[in-house]
Amino acid sequence: MNFSKCWLDYKPLAEYEQEWLTLAVQCEGKIVSSAVREYKLAMKEMTGKGLDVINTPAEQGVNLKLDAELVSGQDGYTISVSGEKYEITGQSESGILYGVFHFLRLIRTGHLEELPVANTPEMPLRIMNHWDNMDGSIERGYSGESFFYKDYEILWDERIEQYTRMMASIGINAIVINNVNVHEKETYLITDRYLQQVKQYSDLFNQYGISLYTSVNFAAPMELGDFDNCDPLNPDVAAWWKKTVAHVYEVIPNFGGFLVKADSEGRPGPFTYDRTHADGANMLARALAPFGGTLIWRCFVYNCGQDWRDKKTDRARAAYDNFIGLDGQFDDNVILQIKNGPMDFQVREPVSPLFGGLKKTNMILEVEIAQEYTGQQIDLCYLLPMWREILDFDTYAEGEGSTVQKIVNGSVYGQTLCGMAAVINTGNDFNWTGSDLAAANTYGYGRMTMNPSLSSDVIAREWTELTLGSEVEQEIVPMLMKSWSTYEKYTSPLGIGWMVTPHYHYGPDIDGYEYDRWGTYHRADRDGLGVDRTPAGTGYTDQYNEPWRTVYADPETCPEELLLFFHYVRYDAVLKSGKTLIQHIYDTHFEGVEEVEEMIARWESLQDKLAEDVYERVHERMERQLANAREWRDRVNTYFYRKSGAEDAQGRKIYE
């Protein structure tokens, strides 16, 4: 197989301690075995030496211990050192595995001085969503084809193992192996046609503390069974699911559960039968419950047949409107998976008001590592700072301090079925992620779910050191940290989003979605642009708790980066910077391109310090990013120049 090892590429150490080569394993289990195997492999690659594995405590060595009472949370661990004795204590087998990966990370980055450490994974559920299809394609994939499937067969090779190790090393504990859009063949994943091979994946995942989930087709009873409906209140439909699920657990006792996209973008769902999403989710959840399975139900439900003439209907309102009334009606093993914003993974959105609204429902925050709207792994866009802002957003659900982070880590409502899910950005490209630098997002997502208090730049530094070496960290980290802001500058301004090429979502098309059915409008005319989402407009701001409701509804207090999301604003309105809106648009678009040029110069300065293939792959993408940024700049500026007639205050070139 031809693939890189990403952040698990252990390089020989300049020096090492002899006691690292003794591992005292004082517990057992299949995940412990994985931890031992991982440690052994790392030592072999870093020191060239074999490992002495013993099962009694070692005064000169690394001790692995289990202590179920260690911490109150799940899968916590501590790492300590005393003289020549190291101790990695796990609250569970997974805790030991995480402790080993942490210890190895400290060795590799030369930060053993941080010991002792004590960590408990912050998010109970740390999920990867694969949008892989069984034909081998990946929806919104920018890194090659699927490494799970090809031509409707399930693959089994060393890449799967490497992938599993990578996921475990960053703390992932649940993986959904197929696209939320479940097509015909994927519907059969929960049948004997594929179950034995799914079990093979599940067994491998389990060895690394990971549960396997599948996306299911809500209409499966119609496609797999003899049903002419899939009404969730039809007892025969429910019975079919119970039987089907029982068989899944018969084959795969540790099966995690289902992820469902229903009544969304053409997918079937309970609305067809005038049932609620609670009806739909609970019916499936009850089939899973006897086996401890979990049902994850996506809230990405909106009318994708909107009329652009209609200025009252607002897609931003849809998730809240569809789900808030169901709060408290979902079974205990149901989780709602809520996208970070009310639209769809734009470069800038407000946080979904469902996080401030739902109180009696398990919630997962969904983000997208795959750079669908953020440069498609051609343009550099390190997403941790965005996710950081989202987690830090105070919903005021239970008074000040009710941040998204505290909701999804379970502390606000005492939930245990909560956490984060992310659409992953991997594929079968040699480097897994198209751009080598895009792996920082993959890595960073896992690290953040394990420990959201880690700042984005600390994670960037960690990833850079592990992947590209500490020599380039000083240049790479600021490059990553600035990239989201740069991308935002040259694309759509101030939270309005959607000025992208329809369907592909790469490159500018200012009116591309403006007269379409997707509910994604900028409403630009000759005087200004933006969507009025105040009570005078669509009323979306009312979905927030105070103070946001008031703050967002007033253009004077609305955070400026979201100004056009919430308000129609005249081109000649003056922003906090003292610039007019139109001048702000011109300026940021010129700046964005300049920043890409600076970024490229920075990368080029590192040529001698980087592996040639990595340098070239990334450099080639950066050239494409520059072309893209220039096209964005010129199209956005020309579009608004033609509409506004406003000259650039600095007299730069704006095409007529």
Add this chain to the structure above:
Amino acid sequence: MNFSKCWLDYKPLAEYEQEWLTLAVQCEGKIVSSAVREYKLAMKEMTGKGLDVINTPAEQGVNLKLDAELVSGQDGYTISVSGEKYEITGQSESGILYGVFHFLRLIRTGHLEELPVANTPEMPLRIMNHWDNMDGSIERGYSGESFFYKDYEILWDERIEQYTRMMASIGINAIVINNVNVHEKETYLITDRYLQQVKQYSDLFNQYGISLYTSVNFAAPMELGDFDNCDPLNPDVAAWWKKTVAHVYEVIPNFGGFLVKADSEGRPGPFTYDRTHADGANMLARALAPFGGTLIWRCFVYNCGQDWRDKKTDRARAAYDNFIGLDGQFDDNVILQIKNGPMDFQVREPVSPLFGGLKKTNMILEVEIAQEYTGQQIDLCYLLPMWREILDFDTYAEGEGSTVQKIVNGSVYGQTLCGMAAVINTGNDFNWTGSDLAAANTYGYGRMTMNPSLSSDVIAREWTELTLGSEVEQEIVPMLMKSWSTYEKYTSPLGIGWMVTPHYHYGPDIDGYEYDRWGTYHRADRDGLGVDRTPAGTGYTDQYNEPWRTVYADPETCPEELLLFFHYVRYDAVLKSGKTLIQHIYDTHFEGVEEVEEMIARWESLQDKLAEDVYERVHERMERQLANAREWRDRVNTYFYRKSGAEDAQGRKIYE
């Protein structure tokens, strides 16, 4: 096979003359045999009687005679009647066939009082271009799949024969059987892989006086041979073509020749080798010449990688700029095939200035029956009035009266290799043309090439009587006659074109091509829109002879329907109607929709007089047309309202 007979659907006659049932055939040949067969079939279906075929003159009967001296042109015929004796005299076998079809038409429409008639086909070449691909798809096909090919096999069934009869009945004498975009498999059409089956087609066509042509891949020597180039001045390349062509004629002695799209939209061509189109065309023509073959070379050559920022480059200039300097350099058996306008089959374009420019080059006028930009056989758009205007356009090439018609019928320059070619609108739909009414364009195209002096409404009446019956003619003919104008009203205004959904070319997308690479811009800003093609702009108007050069360059004299094609015009400019430009845009778009509504009412009034399946098929399309027209109206009006800020003088609903 499941297909309709279109205009060859012979209905029983209420009454007939006994002498029609005697056919005196005083000549012979395979086309004469076809004429006899056609006449016999028609009589059988119209009278239910068998035909008495004799080979001596009949005083009571229909006499078929050959007279090579009958007329000076090609394939002329006369039909006369004297007492009970009819005489159809052909200047050739094809002339007899055309005469028989004409005679049958007069019988069917009850217009025998028009006898005697004498006709000579006006256009020497009356060509159909099929954009059929061998996988069975049809580029810009809106009537099902190909009836020539399926899954890379050549089909052979009764549909082919019906098709051939239909073509002959309207005077077609040349058919290009594959798409001008020649893909990999189609490259093999001129090889033994397919030649025997192509010959089968050719033999059938020949029986009806039709020559078979193929589109060829200019890079065939590289794909079929061992060449690393296809440089037309490479003697080995030329030798390869000579050998290949010789083999084609060995198998198909009556093979017509080749059609070539080179250096266009990604197709290979002589430009790659710094050769001219004359180099390319002549090389191929010289391979065909020994066998009497003809080489048709398309002039649709332009830069499809244009930068929207560039306001000097003008796609409209491209064909003229690329070919005018080559006038006189083409071999005698080369014909340039010139699209009617300088862009690409828009609903309104000026006539290509090549028709006024080229003087020493054989020319064919290319039109598109397939309604790519004119409603895709969903929207009704009878194209004869457009073609009529094009043919009547006076190029002033050799002084006043040098109309396009006279250029392509050979009378201006005494050419014999000239005429018209059309991209056909057929497919394997039951009714051949998607909408039953779209067949009026297929039929009308042939009739017009035979006799361009026939007016569009006469042809419409003929087609209606033959296809739908004379009872509905009073309603259908005006419906057809108005349809182009209606379509133009609700789509892009005053000649600017291109406001369509990219790639698909159906439905509105005002900015869809505006920032793209295709050279198709409207340049709308907050003050006005249109492209300055005067000497102050792109200079395109200079490609015309006087007086057009001056007339087009001045917005005061420029024909208003082309105003925005030639000029950037302010929204508040006053048109000849006294309305401002913006008001004109609003008004025509409201009118267009109203006219569609009236058209539907008219169609509905005919329900009892039409076959149910025809009525329903067309009605369903008209409903889609109405939705399309409304979408066009609203998007165009809103787009220009947002840009101009101008209120509708009549206060109608324009969405903001």
